[in-house]
Amino acid sequence: MRRRMPKSLLVGAAITLAVVAAALLSWAWTPYPAEQVRIIARLRPPGPQHWLGTDHFGRDTLSMILVGARNSLAVAASAVLLGAAAGVPLGLAAAAWGRWGDELVARLGDLLFAFPAVLTAMLLTAVLGPGGTNAVLALAVFNAAVLARVTRGAAQQAWRREFVRAALALGRGPLSATLAHVLPNIAGTVIVQATILFAVAILNEAALSYLGLGIQPPSPSWGRMLGDAQTFLFTAPLQAVFPGAAIALTVLGLNLLGDGLRDWLDPRER
Amino acid sequence: MLAFLARRLLTLALTAWLATLLIFALLQLVPGDPALLMLGTAARPDTLAALRAQMGLDEPLPLRYLGWLGGLLRGDLGTSVTYARPVAGLVAERMAVTLPLAALALLLSTALAVPLGLLAAARHRRAGDWAVAGFGRLGISVPSFWVGILLILLFSVKLGWFRAGGFPGWGAGAGPALMALLLPAAALAIPEAAILARVTRSALLDALREDYARTARAKGLSGAAVLLRHVLPNALAPVVTVLGLQAAFLVGGAVVVENVFTLPGLGRLLYQAVGQRDLIVVQGIVVILVILVVLANAAVDIAYAALDPRPKVA
């Protein structure tokens, strides 16, 4: 059965693709080298030479935003993938092995959810030191907890379905039943959740970088650009607008994509 | 019901205890010596040792954990090593900023979201609905700290209506204090309102399809009256749930937004205490935040049961 693709899916996919394209483009081309310092040209307003102006070291803002897209997407994607790698098997196991595993995952989830994600990340980066890799780890913890919970819920429902019961009755073990029947059945739910988490991860990475705990200079990051720009609100106000707009656009695209995917896979009106 | 409550309390206690253990263990791994930080580059080993003894940092780890836990049970959070004051007092002082901030943010977001939700439901599938949907999408996509920066840019830098940060204290009177909280609360409230508006809208639409709504309309009540008098109260349950679930996000957001506006709240204290390696303060705040979030979730359960006319126990 083919369903019509929701508009949000198309728009979301288009925005996301554009951001990814910008990130890829930055490998090959940016108007200026993103890390090139030119003090003479600092805090320029947008103009023909620098379309989005320059920062306090005279670096080209557009170039920094392009490279920042790469960094932002890389951190967020790694954090989601790492979270999925830990969370999905955990959730599947919890659903497959019933009571005890279930209880354990639920309690672990309770514990982790009690800590706001930014707080967890702040404490972890205090332990590990700031930096891109550590930001990935810190954000992945939260993602793993969410994905474990979602996977567990979806998998439990799947276990109650007849074809899984039938497979078990036919002598399949829990592991084999999980791989053959449960996993394909819940993949859509997990992918939708992962897309939304991707968006959340972009936001959280930006918050960490804003606090100076994320990707480190000279490599540009949107959050840190905002942190730097806040110092120059009086002299170069627009510098505090562009990186935030880049974050908002990316997150908007991913959210639309997630919502659209959900509507497409499960067309009940919400 | 009693058994349910007891179980609920037990898990709550267990979660809180595990959180204390986790946070204590985690913080021992943080590099940096608070004594060295206080005494600076000219510190001599004997002074450092004296200060560490004074701070109680020379005791073995398990003893320190048990001492802290014992204090917690008696309601004693210990004494901050940097500020040389009881943590409870520090926290209470900062709570007087963070709680009003969170309350104001909740108030603002509800005040914004419920009318928007109503509008969207009333104008279902028409311009008003799309506009609200657009706001909803955009609202959850902007980082609250950026909203904060933009608000500063507009209202402090351009218009000069507000201070760009800081907090005059409640001693300066409720007016100036509320003024200082308004922008940060708005920064927190806008993304929050976006989520709430969406939830309100879909809850209202669900409720509109229920029989009683149709009956009320059939009796000749106007659409607006039906929406406000009959549908809204019934649609509140999911809205309250989401409000509660957002508590954790609100707390996390407050940590960042307090830093944007340099508000002396719990989040900023936490951020500074991490920097100062004032671990006992960090421990205390995190435990309190965790308990707040856990309690908020429990409160949601109860409120849900109370507000939802249909019998439904999770």
Next chain:
Amino acid sequence: MPIRFPRLALAALLPAMMAVPAPAQEQPRSQQARTDLVLGMRLEPPHLDPTAGAAAAIDEVTYANLFEALTRIDADGKVVPGLAERWTVSGDGLTYRFTLREGARFHDGTAADSADVKFSLDRARAADSVNAQKAYFAAIDSVETPDPRTVVVKLSRPDGLFLFHMGTGDAAIVAPETAAANKQTPVGTGPFRFEGWTAGDRVVLVRNPDYDGPKPALERVTFRFIADPAAQVASLQAGDVDTFPQFDTYEALPQFKDDPRFTVTVGTSEGETILATNNGRKPFDDVRVRRALAHAIDPKMLIDGVLFGNGVAIGSHFPPHRDGYLDLTERYPYDVEKAKTLLAEAGYPDGFETVLKLPPPVYARRSGELIAAMLAEVGVRASIEPMEWAAWLEKVFRGKDYDLTVIAHTEPLDIDIYARPDYYFNYRSERFLALEEELNRTQDAARRKSLYGEQQKLLAEDAVNGFLFMLPVTTVQKAGVEGMWVNRPVQANDATAVRWKP
């Protein structure tokens, strides 16, 4: 059928909440000069006891205002009378006899006499002392109190800086009854006493009516803590803050210089800002590498980029405003090719990877970013690792686990740190040690000057660290304020001589 829907008057709600009166105070137009001052500071002190902490913010509130020490350091860095109105030093430099001001009182009304001085000095040098500058008191052998107004301090060895050190905040005189509570409710003998502390926002001091010395012109000094640069600028523009010493939002200085409502002063600090280099670690143990770095860094660009032009370059570890300064800024001109050649000679034709660890201050973070960019030009790939103070002190300063870092050394006349055996530079030079030893023995001013010169030359020759610039002291204030310090010989915001022009 469309549902009719009453418009909610949300829009009416917001203006109502904004109708609270604006915080900017309108000054009453009268001939009477103002007697209150709001002074902006970037960092809030953790507590207010200068004898138990190294945080500069403590002294920036309490020094000379709230607490007094035996002597006092004035705006020019000279030692002048403090709680002691006069003193004599014995010929061998071992016995100091201080005479205290008659009628000096603590803010709680008790007399400040020799017993309090003895208590304070003994407390600072006791075994369980937590004084951040315990070394200042190390030479003290005994403190005697022949009468309530006389204190006799005997030293075990001569100490040329003793009177200077006795004038620092670390040597503040406190009373035994109140010392333990000074962190929260400080009780001193100064012309201002503590009134209140709104955590995160302000500390308020008021004039001490019982002060026995000359009364300050101000009745009330409010120290406001504003960490955010944009908020600093806004608070000055809005008139919420009257004076902002150590205003480090340099990029905003031009707009204040152009504005007749404000005066801007740029003074000198004691802060030699350096690219501290681990001389004990490869490849920085090779002087050619260190010289290459010196050629690769353009101090002019740093001063421009970080301080927006408000700073002076240095060629060694010595401030230009001090006696004995030698201009060595031309020793390593900015020269990328020269740097590359030196690196190649040292065996690094393709440069190398290194880590630049940066403490929190803005000058350090921004300098670090620029230095990394400049080093990249000569093939040295420096990755930046920002650190909080706690981690920096433990890992870099104490643990010496670092390659490069940026830091301003703000203590006065601190070139002697290069003679310390265990210092974090890992620099060892017999010649420098010999010079330092001779310096300690020498009283003759001319000879001391030339010895300081030798030391500076040696440090520059060895290119021990990258010598970048002197950290400036910039003050932005309303045009009517006078009497604030322009320079900063010690960390302080001495408000005792501040007044408003009538």
